[in-house]
Amino acid sequence: MSAHHAKPAPVGGSLFNSVTLTAGILIAIMAAILLVRFIYGLGSVTALNDGYPWGIWIVVDVMIGSAFACGGFSVAMLVYIFNKGEYHPLVRPALLASLFGYTLAGVGVIFDLGRWWNVWNMYWPWSVNFNSVMFEVAICITLYIVVMWIEFSPVVMEKFGLYELKKKIGKYMFFVIALGTLLPMMHQSSLGTMWVVLGTQVHQLWQTPAVPLLFLLTAIVMGYAVVLFESCVASSAYRRSIEMHLLTPMAKVMLGVLAAYLAVRLGDLVVRGALGSAFNLSLESLMFWIEIACFVAPFFVIGTENQRRNPARLFVAGILLMLAGSLLRLNGFLIGYDTGGGYHYFPSLPELLVTVGMFAAEVLGYIVITRRFPVLPRETQHA
Amino acid sequence: MATRRDFLKGALAATGAIVGAGGTAPVQARETHTVPADALGLLYDATLCVGCKACVAACKTANNNPPEFNTVDKLWDTPLDTSGYTFNLIKMYRNGTMEAKDAETNGYAFMKTSCMHCADPSCVSACPVSAMTKNPVNGIVEYNPDKCIGCRYCVLACPFGIPKYQFDDPTGRIGKCELCRHRQKDGHYSACAEVCPTGATLFGKTSDLLAEAKRRVALKPGTTTVYPRGKLGGPDQNYEGLVGNYQQHVYGEKEYGGTQVLKLSGVPFEKVGMPNLPPYSSAATSETIQHTLYGGLLMPVAVLGALSWIAKRNVKPEDGEGEQS
Numbered sequence: 001m002s003a004h005h006a007k008p009a010p011v012g013g014s015l016f017n018s019v020t021l022t023a024g025i026l027i028a029i030m031a032a033i034l035l036v037r038f039i040y041g042l043g044s045v046t047a048l049n050d051g052y053p054w055g056i057w058i059v060v061d062v063m064i065g066s067a068f069a070c071g072g073f074s075v076a077m078l079v080y081i082f083n084k085g086e087y088h089p090l091v092r093p094a095l096l097a098s099l100f101g102y103t104l105a106g107v108g109v110i111f112d113l114g115r116w117w118n119v120w121n122m123y124w125p126w127s128v129n130f131n132s133v134m135f136e137v138a139i140c141i142t143l144y145i146v147v148m149w150i151e152f153s154p155v156v157m158e159k160f161g162l163y164e165l166k167k168k169i170g171k172y173m174f175f176v177i178a179l180g181t182l183l184p185m186m187h188q189s190s191l192g193t194m195w196v197v198l199g200t201q202v203h204q205l206w207q208t209p210a211v212p213l214l215f216l217l218t219a220i221v222m223g224y225a226v227v228l229f230e231s232c233v234a235s236s237a238y239r240r241s242i243e244m245h246l247l248t249p250m251a252k253v254m255l256g257v258l259a260a261y262l263a264v265r266l267g268d269l270v271v272r273g274a275l276g277s278a279f280n281l282s283l284e285s286l287m288f289w290i291e292i293a294c295f296v297a298p299f300f301v302i303g304t305e306n307q308r309r310n311p312a313r314l315f316v317a318g319i320l321l322m323l324a325g326s327l328l329r330l331n332g333f334l335i336g337y338d339t340g341g342g343y344h345y346f347p348s349l350p351e352l353l354v355t356v357g358m359f360a361a362e363v364l365g366y367i368v369i370t371r372r373f374p375v376l377p378r379e380t381q382h383a
Numbered sequence: 384m385a386t387r388r389d390f391l392k393g394a395l396a397a398t399g400a401i402v403g404a405g406g407t408a409p410v411q412a413r414e415t416h417t418v419p420a421d422a423l424g425l426l427y428d429a430t431l432c433v434g435c436k437a438c439v440a441a442c443k444t445a446n447n448n449p450p451e452f453n454t455v456d457k458l459w460d461t462p463l464d465t466s467g468y469t470f471n472l473i474k475m476y477r478n479g480t481m482e483a484k485d486a487e488t489n490g491y492a493f494m495k496t497s498c499m500h501c502a503d504p505s506c507v508s509a510c511p512v513s514a515m516t517k518n519p520v521n522g523i524v525e526y527n528p529d530k531c532i533g534c535r536y537c538v539l540a541c542p543f544g545i546p547k548y549q550f551d552d553p554t555g556r557i558g559k560c561e562l563c564r565h566r567q568k569d570g571h572y573s574a575c576a577e578v579c580p581t582g583a584t585l586f587g588k589t590s591d592l593l594a595e596a597k598r599r600v601a602l603k604p605g606t607t608t609v610y611p612r613g614k615l616g617g618p619d620q621n622y623e624g625l626v627g628n629y630q631q632h633v634y635g636e637k638e639y640g641g642t643q644v645l646k647l648s649g650v651p652f653e654k655v656g657m658p659n660l661p662p663y664s665s666a667a668t669s670e671t672i673q674h675t676l677y678g679g680l681l682m683p684v685a686v687l688g689a690l691s692w693i694a695k696r697n698v699k700p701e702d703g704e705g706e707q708s
Contacts, residue, residue, distance in 0.1 A: 041555055042548075043550030043551045044551075046550075048550060050547045050548065051544070054539055080697045081690060081694065081697070113534055114549075115528070115531050115532050115533030119532050121513075121514075122532065127512045127530050128513065129512065129513045131507075131669075131670045131673065131674075132509055132510055133673055134509065134510075135511035135512075136677060173698055174695040175695075177694045178691035178693075178694045179690075182683060182686055186677075186683060189676075190673075196672060197505050197508055197666055197669035198539060198540055199664075199668075200658070209668060209672060212672060340544060340658060341464060
């Protein structure tokens with residue numbers, strides 16, 4: 001690791017401004033809706049029904065939310081596994097966002113569980129079902145949340161001057177980091193495997209035994225995309241310079257993974273003979289092409305080295321890929337899902353407000369921690 | 384089948400190569416489970432059904448379920464589909480002038496909707512907490528609300544759209560047919576079959592019901608034959624009736640790897656709401672993927688070892704995460 005990185009330091013500044021206030025109001029609205037949900041049941045606030053028993057609380061808050069939270073995993077893999085020490089300053093902010101993303105995804109699951117007081121069965125050896133994909137996902141995500149808090153603990157220890165403890169934990173950090181790389185690989189791929197058991201109810205444009213690989217690759221891509229997005233937003237909001245010397249080469253790595261993904265995606269469709277159905281006139285085929293377009297467009301936005309030096313282009317590419325990965329998940333679980341019987345689902349307003357509240361909680365947490373804890377690189381030293 | 388499995392292997396090997404960082408995994412596809420020898424089930428013969436819905440009412444009573452109203456006056460139980468409170472329903476097919484029963488054009492027909500008790504149920508494979516289980520002896524797919532976390536993955540997974548959730552209740556349960564297993568100890572069997580006046584719904588061992596179904600489809604339409612009622616092999620409640628114009632297809636014999644509830648119809652099954660399913664269960668595909676990747680935790684441990692070794696070289700011990708030297 002090079003010695004000339006800026007040390008992380010708290011950004012400082014007031015915690016009360018229009019952004020934090022808005023986030024606070026949105027979180028309060030969410031809390032009110034959730035109160036109704038827990039007193040009167042899921043049907044009282046959601047548009048869920050027996051044809052669409054999973055809505056945006058699962059698909060957006062948990063599936064997409066946790067994929068957005070793959071920045072920590074993607075960057076840590078780059079730094080510690082592929083030994084690209086130069087990306088080190090990106091680790092802490094990415095890890096923080098991941099920590100929030102995953103912790104909230106874990107909490108979000110509870111909102112959606114109809115019989116949440118039985119959730120301990122998920123960890124009870126006499127209850128668990130080793131054949132269930134959801135069991136594997138739940139165990140991995142739970143472990144990963146713990147692992148991430150340990151990975152992040154040096155930040156808290158620095159803040160409170162616990163240098164001895166930090167040193168002790170540091171000795172084992174390599175193992176924690178290895179675990180923190182393995183676990184997201186496992187559950188991000190399994191989140192895709194979750195729709196395999198749905199069989200023919202999922203449209204053939206998405207139903208494939210290759211889905212774990214598709215989810216894993218897109219989770220990595222989305223991880224980098226989120227880092228691009230966050231770096232741009234954080235530097236703009238905190239009026240800091242953008243770490244272009246890191247983001248430009250990282251964007252190239254991202255495009256490499258993206259190219260691999262597109263090759264697997266297309267190859268899978270051709271081998272299964274499913275590509276033909278993309279040319280039927282249907283909502284599914286339309287959504288498929290929008291999804292593919294979002295995955296392909298970044299090559300035109302940041303395809304050249306010159307384009308990757310433009311922060312605005314990196315920002316757009318980041319958003320496109322976050323959208324693309326989201327669409328893959330949304331399409332497979334909701335739009336391309338049909339159990340028959342003429343059921344329809346569109347999220348209700350309270351349902352949407354809870355999802356908005358979850359993202360607001362993430363933004364608020366990120367602001368509070370970066371302003372008070374040493375996460376972002378100290379601004380004065382390095383531009 | 385062969386191409387599907389080959390492709391599955393290929394896809395798994397590719398995933399394994401990435402997740403396992405080049406590690407080789409023994410890829411062995413799990414076969415779809417078969418129906419247990421002493422499986423219990425139902426045979427529904429749509430050509431015998433008169434649409435009286437006595438079975439719907441009996442099911443409600445037997446399972447202590449409330450009526451569901453969908454008319455303005457709210458006088459009768461009028462569920463539009465099976466639900467968390469309706470485990471059995473007779474649906475109607477209508478076409479054109481609706482003159483003839485069991486005719487595809489200008490006809491009408493009935494179809495029973497309830498749990499098929501699959502040989503290899505998706506709901507059981509999906510359930511993370513073993514709240515949905517398959518009885519190893521009689522094959523009944525059983526639900527235990529004391530374990531259920533209400534995630535509704537079973538609702539999502541079932542290809543027949545059977546497990547349903549009580550969305551209106553803060554402590555809502557999953558609702559589905561369990562073949563009246565709670566009434567077995569009193570010498571009863573499935574209430575729907577007990578009350579069926581024509582034997583359209585018949586209770587029995589799945590193997591016996593399959594033989595009975597095959598006997599019927601082999602008969603000449605318009606001739607007469609003896610139809611049992613209630614429980615196959617139970618007390619004699621037989622009667623002589625006209626043989627219907629059967630589709631040469633016992634639904635549930637092969638669908639999804641076989642189901643313990645079997646169906647006969649005069650109208651093609653897809654027209655009366657029974658999905659066209661492959662002869663294998665998606666549970667087998669899903670579990671093949673899971674156990675290939677995670678069986679015995681071999682691959683995860685190997686990958687963890689490799690990652691730890693690499694990370695140990697790249698992380699300076701005195702640093703800890705996020706620290707610079």
